Amino acid sequence: MLKKKEKYVVAVVGATGAVGNEMVAVLEERSFPVEKLRLFASERSEGKTLQFEGSEIPVETLNEDSFKGIDIALFSAGAEGSKIWAPVAAKSGCVVVDNSSQWRMEPDVPLVVPEVNPHDLKWHKGIIANPNCSTIQMVVVLKPIHDVARIKRVVVTTFQSVSGTGKKAMDELLQQTTDLLNFREIKCNVYPHQIAFNCLPHIDKFLENGYTKEEMKMVNETRKIMGDDSIRVTATTVRVPVFRCHSESVNIETEKKISANEVRALLAETPGVIVFDAPGKNIYPLAVDIAGKDEVYIGRIREDESIDNGINMWIVADNLRKGAALNAVQIAEKLIEMSRST
Numbered sequence: 001m002l003k004k005k006e007k008y009v010v011a012v013v014g015a016t017g018a019v020g021n022e023m024v025a026v027l028e029e030r031s032f033p034v035e036k037l038r039l040f041a042s043e044r045s046e047g048k049t050l051q052f053e054g055s056e057i058p059v060e061t062l063n064e065d066s067f068k069g070i071d072i073a074l075f076s077a078g079a080e081g082s083k084i085w086a087p088v089a090a091k092s093g094c095v096v097v098d099n100s101s102q103w104r105m106e107p108d109v110p111l112v113v114p115e116v117n118p119h120d121l122k123w124h125k126g127i128i129a130n131p132n133c134s135t136i137q138m139v140v141v142l143k144p145i146h147d148v149a150r151i152k153r154v155v156v157t158t159f160q161s162v163s164g165t166g167k168k169a170m171d172e173l174l175q176q177t178t179d180l181l182n183f184r185e186i187k188c189n190v191y192p193h194q195i196a197f198n199c200l201p202h203i204d205k206f207l208e209n210g211y212t213k214e215e216m217k218m219v220n221e222t223r224k225i226m227g228d229d230s231i232r233v234t235a236t237t238v239r240v241p242v243f244r245c246h247s248e249s250v251n252i253e254t255e256k257k258i259s260a261n262e263v264r265a266l267l268a269e270t271p272g273v274i275v276f277d278a279p280g281k282n283i284y285p286l287a288v289d290i291a292g293k294d295e296v297y298i299g300r301i302r303e304d305e306s307i308d309n310g311i312n313m314w315i316v317a318d319n320l321r322k323g324a325a326l327n328a329v330q331i332a333e334k335l336i337e338m339s340r341s342t
């Protein structure tokens, strides 16, 4: 459990990456009660520093003693790094909020989106998992609908930005775009195919069942976060040549009838959600507008006329913020709030 304190010693593990960088920015922006910030990355980053609240903080490498004296560690250094270092950190008495896929489906690790299942934070044993980016933005919208109309089935198709893969993928999209516009040959290092001016129906590894790992994360994590294994979910995840923000087309079937207007009214009142839905004025959420925003944006809300109780919608959020760094910091804020109320 997190001790009750005025300020905390916080670590960001993977601080030099796309998510880690954003974590440092979010901690500063939200005036998180930081007594001291420690930054960690691989040996490749030795000698680097990052700015935080006006000072230059050195990036350190990890060792067995690194977590001594640290209260909260936000991890985003890949599943392999988390597998090794998250238990070391937890053993040192640190509360870990892990962004990788390593611990998410472990039964004794809570998988938390603060707007959806903050109560699951109560039973953590030192490691709390931050869900997959595409799942986070979807469940923030599904939860209030599920509470009033019970969702039976979800069919989702994602349009995911390259920043979800990390810094190297952002560089690859930029380089390929520049090369193609200059009639040069392109190189594919991060993705198996050209990503510039293309759509790849392939995110993370393929599994035996023909789905990708990313697709199955959406199926399994949605059920765990919503605390309801009866919800049927099927996903197709697609990488698109967008730098930031994941967009999703989501179709749901509910047990109870709910109209598009009722969904709009319900979501307008939901914390962390902004309804952006005026098709007559060409208003709907767009990746380029939502980049840098904290909320989950929703538009194109309409009834699915092919079934009795169905809704279609379009959900967009910044994958590095609500999909990763912001959600992790909100988890830490909730833990602090809980420590202060006991």
Ligand code: NAP
Binding pocket: 013, 014, 015, 016, 017, 018, 019, 020, 040, 041, 042, 043, 044, 045, 062, 075, 076, 077, 078, 079, 081, 099, 100, 101, 130, 131, 132, 133, 134, 163, 164, 165, 166, 167, 168, 319, 323, 324
């Ligand atoms: P990235 O830009 O490639 O950054 C990776 C970071 O991890 C860098 O700081 C890197 O340090 C560090 N790192 C790599 N290996 C390490 C090691 N052995 N020891 C210590 N640090 C190490 O990737 P990213 O996009 O930020 O993603 C990082 C993690 O967040 C991944 O686990 C990914 O699955 C997760 N993630 C989660 C979501 C989500 O859905 N919530 C979204 C995106 C990413 P160097 O700079 O020194 O190499």
Ligand code: 12T
Binding pocket: 099, 100, 101, 131, 132, 133, 160, 163, 164, 165, 203, 204, 217
């Ligand atoms: N491969 O957190 O490539 O499990 O966009 C998130 C994003 C894994 C994850 C991606 C990935 C995760 C991606």
